[in-house]
Amino acid sequence: MSITSPQGPVRRALIVHAHPEPDSFSSAQAAAAADQLRAQGVDLRLVDLHAEGWDPVLAREQFLDGPGYFKPQAEQLHAAAGGTLADPVRTQLDQLQEADLLVLSFPLWWFSMPAIMKGWVDRVFVMGATFGGEHGIFADGGMRHKKAMLLLTTGGSSASFAPGATDGYGDLDTFLFHIHRGMLEFVGYDVLPPVVTYGPARLTEAGRAAAIDRVRAQVAATVGA
Template structure:
């Protein structure tokens, strides 16, 4: 008897973007990137925050009891459990739940996220959904035990800095360290596999030729969205950190800085240290 193999599920990608101008470089790369993913057989869910008119402000109205002090963690978690979160938030949480991978795309403004994108994270990535406590074990849900384990995320950004300004000796800092709060403190914290970021520097000087190069480079990164190696951030609960969330004395002794929170090659393969 011949059995027919089950069809491979179509990967679903959530493309989350934030730029106010639909004719911008960011928007052009978004349109091209989504078309490329769909041509490769992916299902793409879109959240174009400016086009959606997304409200970025986390408020207590309708969540906390009238006249009571608003607790942005406990009250929002209670509203989540009771099904009282605003409909726009629930729609975005459903998109994120359905996705195998995310592309988070934005222009870097003042070395941070556009306010509308930060507000998406404030309102969507709430306690009980993106982090919190496992009711069965009591363990906090974060990093390797985060609720979004298995989801992959690629950050794609444009910025005004020149290419070498975001290098190891650049004035703006190495890109992965510049984005450490987002890559490690948001994405890895919630359990995602975080890919090295994709960036288009000197974005305000991009001509047609430079756009073609940037588009091709983005397509290459999208081709590896589900297969490229993730940044090897250290797990929290496997002995690398103390109970005070500080790197344990036996790990990279004498070293400091953000790079110590990555597992180095010689740690993965001790023969490299010989």
């Protein structure tokens, strides 16, 4: 069985999760999304960056043994072409390329993703594999014909992120633009609407349970169940 969305079937999915607390609502949300995808017959991989001790730093030592000018994207391009990417990046990239759907799960910190997840993007969105080299960018990116979605929590209420709010933070889509356009669409993904729980810390137990139910329903609907 596979899920069919307007852009095509989802047979394999990758959830990359970034929250340091396994009992957080963000972590519960990721688990609920994973359960929903599995229930719909999707072959799922879940990467918990904190649990796996992911190193977010893209460093010269990962490519060069000695001195020399270090240009990260050029080294990525060379390693991708030569098949010399080392683990854990090689394994993460393989899982990324196999997945029809990428879900990035995280709490919105400073109107962006946590540093550990940005470091995952820095290291795994390899030039020469996800863009560049034989690939282009945007419609010609290496991840074209695949889908991506954000699964996130916020500290503020939905009203504080509403377009035109005069006493809030501003339109959430504005804060997500650099991720949607600058990361996901840049490498070719079709970006699906984000799944958001606003202010879970302010919800009652019943409210959090209802929010988890909404996550399940939105994940199912978003990927075309």
